[in-house]
Structure formats: structure tokens, C-alpha cells
Amino acid sequence: MILFNNFKAHYQQYKDILDKAYARVAESGWYVLGKEVESFEKELAAYIGTKYCVGVASGTDAIQLSLKAYGIGCGDEVITTNMTAFPTITAIMQTGATPVVVDIDPLSGLLDASEIEKKINANTKAIVPVHLYGQSCDLEAIMAIADKHQLVVVEDCAQAIGATYKGKRCGSIGHTGSFSFYPTKNLGALGDGGAISTNDEAVYNKLLMLRNYGQSVRYYHTEEGINSRLDELQAAFLREKLTLLEGWSERRYEIAKYYRENIKTGTFIEERAYGKPVYHLFVIRHEQRNALLDHLNANGVQALIHYPVPIAHQDAFKGQKEEAFAHTELFANQVLSIPIYPELPQAEMETVVTVINSFNG
Numbered sequence: 369m370i371l372f373n374n375f376k377a378h379y380q381q382y383k384d385i386l387d388k389a390y391a392r393v394a395e396s397g398w399y400v401l402g403k404e405v406e407s408f409e410k411e412l413a414a415y416i417g418t419k420y421c422v423g424v425a426s427g428t429d430a431i432q433l434s435l436k437a438y439g440i441g442c443g444d445e446v447i448t449t450n451m452t453a454f455p456t457i458t459a460i461m462q463t464g465a466t467p468v469v470v471d472i473d474p475l476s477g478l479l480d481a482s483e484i485e486k487k488i489n490a491n492t493k494a495i496v497p498v499h500l501y502g503q504s505c506d507l508e509a510i511m512a513i514a515d516k517h518q519l520v521v522v523e524d525c526a527q528a529i530g531a532t533y534k535g536k537r538c539g540s541i542g543h544t545g546s547f548s549f550y551p552t553k554n555l556g557a558l559g560d561g562g563a564i565s566t567n568d569e570a571v572y573n574k575l576l577m578l579r580n581y582g583q584s585v586r587y588y589h590t591e592e593g594i595n596s597r598l599d600e601l602q603a604a605f606l607r608e609k610l611t612l613l614e615g616w617s618e619r620r621y622e623i624a625k626y627y628r629e630n631i632k633t634g635t636f637i638e639e640r641a642y643g644k645p646v647y648h649l650f651v652i653r654h655e656q657r658n659a660l661l662d663h664l665n666a667n668g669v670q671a672l673i674h675y676p677v678p679i680a681h682q683d684a685f686k687g688q689k690e691e692a693f694a695h696t697e698l699f700a701n702q703v704l705s706i707p708i709y710p711e712l713p714q715a716e717m718e719t720v721v722t723v724i725n726s727f728n729g
């Protein structure tokens with residue numbers, strides 16, 4: 369079976385440095401909010417190109433706490449895309465705010481910025497653009513709308529660490545950027561983790577409290593916070609992996625190029641000229657997607673669908689049940705993700721292409 373991801377192979381390749389990082393933390397006797405987290409936050413901020421970074425427990429919390437840091441909660445509306453991983457919505461709902469979705473651009477699958485203003489009303493407080501599959505949204509267009517209506521922009525960079533928009537990294541353009549280190553992500557921990565990037569010093573200071581029960585000074589609680597901390601072990605692993613990330617992104621890009629040049633059926637997600645994607649996922653579109661998925665599985669290639677159900681059709685999403693989102697609906701019926709990760713062997717990459725090209729749909 370050609371796996372969609374291979375975490376054991378990844379660990380074996382980087383066993384030495386990861387084991388040393390583990391020993392460093394285990395022997396230090398300090399496991400939560402210490403030197404590793406502080407160093408990782410500085411290193412990640414430098415990589416993203418922001419003044420500050422705050423480690424948190426997950427990508428979901430990174431979005432939730434970003435919104436809370438700007439005072440967003442009950443009675444507020446937050447605009448995002450109808451095609452994303454559900455945690456984008458979970459995070460908005462956790463603040464008490466109401467998520468409002470817009471349709472996607474049919475070629476890139478990204479939130480269609482020209483749909484945003486139709487949804488803005490007096491309750492709208494923020495936009496959460498999702499850099500889906502590792503490609504940046506059109507941030508200039510989104511920031512212009514946000515400026516005009518005084519909205520906060522929380523970039524959901526869970527799938528897009530390292531991706532650029534006009535030479536700047538995702539997460540450095542909005543008010544905050546939120547990152548996930550869930551193991552499947554391009555920078556994956558050996559467990560859960562997340563981070564928030566920002567240039568806003570006041571928000572940075574607030575986030576330090578919000579992630580730690582709202583505590584300002586030990587035993588003094590200033591904000592209504594939660595427990596959402598990145599632990600020292602994960603920070604130590606992530607520090608090591610961050611030094612390798614650029615090489616991994618390049619490898620993902622090469623694999624994507626090979627797929628684009630050699631796959632002869634279906635169509636690809638359009639690459640936007642304004643930036644460089646990091647190919648968290650490689651997604652093809654096909655009119656006979658379900659048959660192609662069966663064909664891949666029958667021939668030993670693991671493939672997945674990101675995402676089969678638009679947000680507006682999810683039971684846990686209570687709004688916009690009557691609204692039609694033509695582009696998202698077609699997209700959800702046609703997309704298929706095939707294996708892409710830095711350690712994917714050349715021979716497996718070639719087999720994936722051969723199997724897809726042998727589909728007689």
C-alpha cells in the first residue's frame with residue numbers, strides 16, 4: 369500500500385535529532401512553558417516575519433484565542449470559507465461568535481474575496497481566510513475589505529506554514545496568523561500543538577495570559593483565559609524540525625511539479641501567481657471522483673477527500689442552511705487528495721501517476 373503519509377518513515381529519518389531533543393527536555397526537569405517554548409516562539413516569529421509568536425495547544429485554539437484577544441465573542445459574526453477543515457468553524461463557535469461562510473473561487477478552491485462584502489453587517493467583526501491546501505488566499509483584497517469595514521483578519525495558516533503572498537509569509541499580513549502542528553501538518557509535532565503570530569504587542573501580551581488561565585502574575589487572573597499551552601517536548605521537536613522545513617517545502621513543490629507534468633486525467637488546483645504554495649495537500653479534480661478513488665484504493669494507493677462535505681451542510685453548523693454555494697458543492701464532489709510528503713519515495717510517486725493514468729473513467 370502506498371500510504372498517504374508515513375510517520376514511521378519520518379521518525380526513522382530524523383530519529384537522532386528527535387531523540388536528542390527528547391532527552392534535552394526530559395533531563396531538564398521543566399516540562400511546560402519554559403526555555404524550549406520561548407526559543408521556539410522566537411525562531412518561529414523570525415521565520416514567519418512577525419515580531420511575536422505565542423505557542424498554544426492546537427491550531428483550533430490558535431484561531432479561537434486570536435479572536436478572543438481582539439474581544440470577539442457572543443453576538444459577533446466572523447466570515448470564513450465554506451470549504452475548510454471543520455476546526456476553523458469550531459474555533460469561531462468556541463468564542464461564542466457566529467461563523468458565516470462564503471463560496472469559493474472555483475479554480476483555486478480558496479475563499480472568494482469578492483463574496484465577503486455581501487455578508488458584512490453591523491455584527492461582523494472578523495474574517496478568517498483559510499490558506500487551503502498550502503496556498504495563500506488573496507490577502508491584499510481581503511485586507512482592503514477589512515480596513516474599509518474595520519474588521520480583524522485572523523489568517524488560518526494551519527495548512528500553509530512557509531507559503532508566501534507577494535514575498536511575505538502567510539501569517540505576517542493579517543492581524544494574527546494561526547498555525548497547527550498536528551502530526552500531518554507540514555511542520556508536525558509528535559502530538560498536538562499550535563501557534564499564533566502577530567506584530568501587535570498588546571495582543572501578544574494578552575495572548576500570553578489567555579493561553580494560561582488568564583494569569584498576568586502568578587495566581588492573579590486578569591483575563592478569562594483557558595489552558596492552551598504548547599509543552600516543552602513538542603517545542604523542542606518543533607525547533608529541530610523548523611530548521612528542516614524549507615527543504616521539505618521544496619521537496620513537496622518538486623513532487624507537485626512532477627504530478628502536474630505527468631498526470632493526464634482530471635484537472636489541478638490553480639496555482640496563483642501572487643505567491644508560492646507549500647503543498648500541504650496535492651488535490652486533483654475529477655468528474656468521476658468516486659470511481660477514481662475506488663480505482664486508486666483497489667490498486668494500492670491511499671487517497672483521501674479534503675473535504676467531502678461543505679461547511680454549510682455540516683450538522684454542527686447551524687446557519688445558512690437554505691443558501692446555495694454552487695462552487696463549493698461541485699468542488700466537494702470532485703476533489704481527491706493523493707500522497708505528497710517529503711519522504712515519499714520516487715518509485716511510489718511514479719506508481720501513483722501510473723495508477724491514475726490507467727483509470728478508464
Ligand SMILES: Cc1ncc(COP(=O)(O)O)c(C=O)c1O
Nearest residue numbers: 426427428453455456526548550
Ligand atoms: C484549515 C485548518 N484549520 C484549523 C485546523 C485545526 O488545527 P488543529 O488540529 O491543530 O486544532 C486544521 C487542522 O486540522 C486545518 O486544516
